[in-house]
Amino acid sequence: MLKVENLTTRYGRIEVLHGIDLEVAEGEIVSVIGANGAGKTTLLRCLSGVQPISGGSIRFRGEPLTAAPHKRAGLGLGHSPEGRQIFTNLSVEENLRLGGYSRKGATREDIAEAYEMFPILGEKRHLPAGGLSGGQQQMLAIGRALMSRPACLLLDEPSMGLAPLLQKQIFDTVEELKARGVTVLLVEQNAYGALKISDRGYVMETGRITMSGPSAELVADPRIREAYLGV
Amino acid sequence: MDAFLQFVFSGLTVGAVYALVALGFTIIYNASDVVNFAQGEFVMLGGMITWFAHDAGLPLWAAALIAIALTSLVGVALNKLAIEPARGAPVISIIIITIGASILIQGAAQLVFDKQIHRYPAFSGDAPIEVMGATILPQSIWVILGALAVFVALWLFFTRTLMGKAVLATANNRLAAQLVGIDTGGIMTLSFALSAAIGALAGVLVTPITLVSYDVGVALALKGFAGAMLGGMGNPKGALVGGLVLGLLEALTAGYLSSQYKDAVAFIVILGVLFVMPQGLFGKTAAERV
Ligand SMILES: Nc1ncnc2c1ncn2[C@@H]1O[C@H](COP(=O)(O)OP(=O)(O)OP(=O)(O)O)[C@@H](O)[C@H]1O
Ligand SMILES: [Mg+2]
Numbered sequence: 001m002l003k004v005e006n007l008t009t010r011y012g013r014i015e016v017l018h019g020i021d022l023e024v025a026e027g028e029i030v031s032v033i034g035a036n037g038a039g040k041t042t043l044l045r046c047l048s049g050v051q052p053i054s055g056g057s058i059r060f061r062g063e064p065l066t067a068a069p070h071k072r073a074g075l076g077l078g079h080s081p082e083g084r085q086i087f088t089n090l091s092v093e094e095n096l097r098l099g100g101y102s103r104k105g106a107t108r109e110d111i112a113e114a115y116e117m118f119p120i121l122g123e124k125r126h127l128p129a130g131g132l133s134g135g136q137q138q139m140l141a142i143g144r145a146l147m148s149r150p151a152c153l154l155l156d157e158p159s160m161g162l163a164p165l166l167q168k169q170i171f172d173t174v175e176e177l178k179a180r181g182v183t184v185l186l187v188e189q190n191a192y193g194a195l196k197i198s199d200r201g202y203v204m205e206t207g208r209i210t211m212s213g214p215s216a217e218l219v220a221d222p223r224i225r226e227a228y229l230g231v
Numbered sequence: 232m233d234a235f236l237q238f239v240f241s242g243l244t245v246g247a248v249y250a251l252v253a254l255g256f257t258i259i260y261n262a263s264d265v266v267n268f269a270q271g272e273f274v275m276l277g278g279m280i281t282w283f284a285h286d287a288g289l290p291l292w293a294a295a296l297i298a299i300a301l302t303s304l305v306g307v308a309l310n311k312l313a314i315e316p317a318r319g320a321p322v323i324s325i326i327i328i329t330i331g332a333s334i335l336i337q338g339a340a341q342l343v344f345d346k347q348i349h350r351y352p353a354f355s356g357d358a359p360i361e362v363m364g365a366t367i368l369p370q371s372i373w374v375i376l377g378a379l380a381v382f383v384a385l386w387l388f389f390t391r392t393l394m395g396k397a398v399l400a401t402a403n404n405r406l407a408a409q410l411v412g413i414d415t416g417g418i419m420t421l422s423f424a425l426s427a428a429i430g431a432l433a434g435v436l437v438t439p440i441t442l443v444s445y446d447v448g449v450a451l452a453l454k455g456f457a458g459a460m461l462g463g464m465g466n467p468k469g470a471l472v473g474g475l476v477l478g479l480l481e482a483l484t485a486g487y488l489s490s491q492y493k494d495a496v497a498f499i500v501i502l503g504v505l506f507v508m509p510q511g512l513f514g515k516t517a518a519e520r521v
Contacts, residue, residue, distance in 0.1 A: 081406065
């Protein structure tokens with residue numbers, strides 16, 4: 001589905017990703033874990049094109065991915081960005097409709113499906129999205145990204161800032177997406193939550209992948225247990 | 232009473248022009264949070280180019296279409312050459328850039344055209360129409376209908392179309408707009424073109440009444456800005472009502488006090504709005520916007 005080879009990028013003159021290799025097969029949940037500033041968000045930004053790459057290549061569904069950023073949603077690459085980035089002055093429903101912009105606007109059915117997945121959004125459909133709580137905004141960000149019917153969904157720290165119960169709900173949702181056939185690349189600081197639901201995982205440190213493997217093995221690895229799981 | 236009605240008619244006419252300028256502000260503000268002080272120059276160009284093309288022998292309607300099209304191109308160029316390169320700069324810097332652009336456009340108009348005052352014939356003659364003891368020029372009706380038509384079109388655009396929502400989304404969060412597939416660069420181009428076209432339309436409509444010369448833009452930008460502030464920046468309904476109210480206040484001040492005070496009205500309105508109700512008549516409260 002997604003194949004990243006030797007990817008580098010820089011902010012100004014400072015290189016922050018130093019040759020990332022990463023692969024996501026169709027139907028998988030793959031997690032990327034790592035500390036603050038490791039470059040996880042930057043990696044996702046490169047994939048959706050809002051951050052230009054300075055070297056290496058990205059292949060998406062077998063083709064080199066070089067389209068302009070705004071064309072990538074239409075190719076089947078959804079991105080729920082760090083910090084949610086919802087359209088605060090538009091209503092919940094308008095956010096969802098715009099989520100399907102690449103398909104000329106989300107259909108009624110798509111929006112109804114999002115409300116089924118997150119009933120609270122249905123209750124607040126006509127309210128300004130800026131007034132939602134953090135958890136609700138996260139649901140909206142995921143729902144909005146789904147409105148383009150992505151084959152592959154990039155999720156940047158969906159559990160950030162949420163109470164444990166809400167975190168669990170979000171992780172359950174990600175598993176449900178997998179069951180519906182959506183491939184997911186999940187970036188998380190909640191390493192345990194992410195590894196528990198993912199098939200494979202990558203560990204990122206200061207712009208490099210330092211470990212990778214099946215999530216079950218990573219969870220059991222003493223180095224990871226010490227560095228990321230706090231045990 | 233007749234005098235009052237007469238003032239109202241003249242107030243509605245200038246007010247409709249202010250409303251058109253304010254509507255132009257609205258679009259660019261909605262797409263980028265920038266107040267484009269070159270908006271008044273679009274009005275000047277609309278009038279000047281129409282006069283020039285008409286003078287060169289084209290029928291008035293063709294001259295007007297050319298003026299609107301060329302002014303749209305100027306709007307697009309303004310965005311591409313001056314606004315876009317400054318992207319990421321604080322909004323206040325970009326606003327200052329638009330003031331610079333306004334001065335530049337005036338200078339260019341002086342060179343390309345001339346420094347004379349011009350007019351061309353009214354669309355439906357100059358015979359005043361009598362209404363309840365007062366009179367109104369047919370051209371005034373053109374101006375007022377023009378403002379209403381643009382308002383309705385914009386209101387439908389922003390509330391009923393996906394593209395209109397995409398404009399709002401682009402201003403609210405450019406990153407997220409790109410991620411959902413909105414060509415944010417294209418939206419900016421569209422906004423400047425549309426806004427310039429509306430300004431030019433105002434110039435086309437009002438020149439037979441108020442005449443045009445290279446330097447009419449600055450005052451119009453200020454008045455339109457005052458109207459937009461009064462109505463609430465970013466809201467088409469606010470732009471329409473704010474522009475009309477400002478025009479009426481001016482006409483009544485000129486009529487009952489002195490025309491010397493007329494131009495002070497806009498400034499008093501700006502100050503009053505800033506102090507008393509910064510969000511204007513129809514503007515969203517800060518809480519809703521953030
Ligand atoms: N816009 C920017 N300009 C300059 N440097 C940046 C920018 N954004 C991120 N960086 C730097 O790039 C590096 C990677 O940041 P990035 O946000 O990708 O990390 P992250 O793994 O997502 O961190 P977090 O877990 O805190 O979200 C950091 O050193 C950061 O300081
Ligand atoms: Mg991050």
